[in-house]
Amino acid sequence: MTIDENWYSEAARGFGMSLEISEKLHEEQSPYQKIEIYQTKTFGRLMTLDGLTMVTDRDNFVYHEMMSHPVLFNHPNPKDVAIVGGGDCGTLREVLKHGSVKSAIQIELDECVTRVAEEFFPELCESNSDPRATLLFEDAIAWMQNAKPKSLDIIILDTTDPVGQAKRLFSEAFYTDCLNALREGGMVVAQSESPMFDKELISDIHSELNKAGFAEIQTIHFPQITYPSGWWSATMARRDQKFGDFREQSVIRKPFATKYYNADIHRACSALPQFLLDALDAN
Amino acid sequence: MTIDENWYSEAARGFGMSLEISEKLHEEQSPYQKIEIYQTKTFGRLMTLDGLTMVTDRDNFVYHEMMSHPVLFNHPNPKDVAIVGGGDCGTLREVLKHGSVKSAIQIELDECVTRVAEEFFPELCESNSDPRATLLFEDAIAWMQNAKPKSLDIIILDTTDPVGQAKRLFSEAFYTDCLNALREGGMVVAQSESPMFDKELISDIHSELNKAGFAEIQTIHFPQITYPSGWWSATMARRDQKFGDFREQSVIRKPFATKYYNADIHRACSALPQFLLDALDAN
Incomplete structure (x- = not known):
């Protein structure tokens, strides 16, 4: 061909x-x-x-599951979740599969992305009318600055690449606003690009999260066929404590199906390739 | 672009x-x-x-490390290794980094591949003149049929895709010849294509290895940027016992550097995505 x-x-x-x-x-x-x-x-x-x-349609399940379930099953009782970006609503759908979640607010700049997703990816948007969901279409930087302190358990940064305006979503200043919006034990997870192509960026994200004052930072990785290099990462950080054990029994008994994520994958996804460990150590 | x-x-x-x-x-x-x-x-x-x-040059390290170190560090004392295919000699180089290995025989059909690799990928071929290495250029099917019983500890099937003649390298008959050539505790590992595109093939490989009489079968997976889907797998099988623990302390203290593989990756690489587990269970 x-x-x-x-x-x-x-x-x-x-x-x-x-x-x-x-x-x-x-x-x-x-x-x-x-x-x-x-x-x-x-x-x-x-x-x-x-x-x-x-x-x-074919490969979004890996990304959406890995942006949501590792943090949500690590947190002991995630109730209030914010999703920054995420306009296709696939992450929101995964988040709302968790019965503990009482509120999930999605802050996407471009309403058109969500309206197009509703038309062409209806299955990703099937939870948009869940009473626990709030869809906002506004600037997430300003929203996070004004968020009520200690009001969120999980913040998912389901953003575009760190180019142009989106660069600010990968900065110490924004991560500090996220930290202030999190309750004790709260976690943020940011999509953090390709381990193969972007190890310097992943290092920078660790630095910025560290400067913002997060207690522990951990990158996870997973295949993502249609993203550059076919290999992707997310970087998680916890506000004021170590990640500790995840809720393994809750994963095993979860009342919903997953196609990529499971308890073994949860344990495995934070095992980093040696070259990435070396890059993070050198930082 | x-x-x-x-x-x-x-x-x-x-x-x-x-x-x-x-x-x-x-x-x-x-x-x-x-x-x-x-x-x-x-x-x-x-x-x-x-x-x-x-x-x-850029991404072969993942494949070559993952085709060799997981089996070699799982085996308690790998001495005699055969590599089927592997004409670029990158797997041979990784195998010979193990001090326990006394003999590594590479059986590649096409001598031209190795001669071209020697000219254009000299670093992959840097161990070709190691006195422990033997490079044969002949049909591996016949070689394995005639191999001395219980003479090998590890067989690495670093083959092309299962198309045409190479199909026979993914069959019960060939796996049986491999099993007979292995000593007690011996292991085979076969490159087993893309988890995303080839889950039926991976299932078939499990079936054929099982029919050949291997005691335990385990697929591992890793990113491989330039192979179809950017995501690849290898399937390991042990002759007459379970894999058991790997030599973790030997990995931590190994006298050579790796760029992808490490002890955490060893533990993690066999955690399978749910869709692949489901496909294997259904088989």
């Missing part, structure tokens, strides 16, 4: 990922970015923002 | 991976396949066989 105009391609840093397309289903320019939806041949539907892959 | 004629692309099953190329360094048709070497922009050198990615 040849990569031609029948493929969607994302290429940067000398590496390209392509998905074969059967048709383009939608295109719009929101106030913030160009949103496109394609029907792929083997990955279901694909959403891109400014030409970068955000979500496909 | 656009994927054009300045990129090498591999595309199948609706998914493509591309590497930006600065020049083609070599091309030859061996008796078995077309061997090409490219200089890439960001992945160092690239070797392809019949248009399929075999090895790049």
Whole structure:
């Protein structure tokens, strides 16, 4: 097969990922970015923002499960959750599978992303009308600055890449606002890009979280086929204590199915490759 | 960036991976396949066989380490090792880092692959002249049929995809010959393709190993950026007993450096995604 105009391609840093397309289903320019939806041949539907892959039907489960269940099953009793970004609503759906959660607030800048997701990825949005869910469309930086102190148990930073305005979401100042909004024992988790391509960024995130005063910081990693390098990470930090044991029995007995996450994966996902440990140690 | 004629692309099953190329360094048709070497922009050198990615400078360390160290550090005292395939010699190099290894025999069908590797990937071939190494260029099926019973501790199946002739390397008959060639406590490990794209194949490998009479079978997984889906697996099987504990202290004190593998990764790499567990259970 040849990569031609029948493929969607994302290429940067000398590496390209392509998905074969059967048709383009939608295109719009929101106030913030160009949103496109394609029907792929083997990955279901694909959403891109400014030409970068955000979500496909086939592989989004890994990312959404790994952005939510490791922190939620680590916390002893997560009640109040905030999701920054997350416009496709897949993370919100995973969060609301936890019976302990009383409130999940999603703060996404671009309402168009969520409206397009509701139309083209209805299964990711199936919990949007859950009475525990609140969907806000505004600047998360300002929202976090004004958040009530010690009002949240978990903050999930389901953001785009640290480019342009989104850079501020990877800074000590923003992490300090997150820390102040967390209750004792609270945790933040940030998507932290590719271990292969972005180890310096992952190091920087550790530094910024450390400067913000988090007590323990831990990167986890997982395959993510359609993101650059096919390998992705998230970095978790806990406000004022070590992560300690996770709720293993709750994972084993969880009343919902997962496709990637399970108790063994929970234990395994924080085992870091030697080159990444070396990069973090050198920082 | 656009994927054009300045990129090498591999595309199948609706998914493509591309590497930006600065020049083609070599091309030859061996008796078995077309061997090409490219200089890439960001992945160092690239070797392809019949248009399929075999090895790049940048990411081969993950594959070669994970095909060798998990089995070798699981075995209490690996002395005699056979590598089937492995023509780029990167696995052989990792195996010979183990001081316990007295003999490592590589049985590669296509001598041209190794000669090209020696020229273009000299660092992968740096142990080819180790007095413990024997490089054979012949059919591994026949070699294994004729192998002395109970003469090997570890067999590494560093093969191409199960297509054409190579299919026989994924069969009960071949696995039975491997089992007979292994000493008590001996282990085989086979590269077993992508967890995302090939879960049926991984299931089949478990079945064939089971039919051949192996006592315990375990799949491990790891990122492999330039292989289809960017995510790869290997399946290990032990002749007549459970894997048991690995030599953790030997890993911690190993006298050589690794870039991916370490003791935490050893424990973690066998934690399987739920969808793969479900597929194996259903088999």
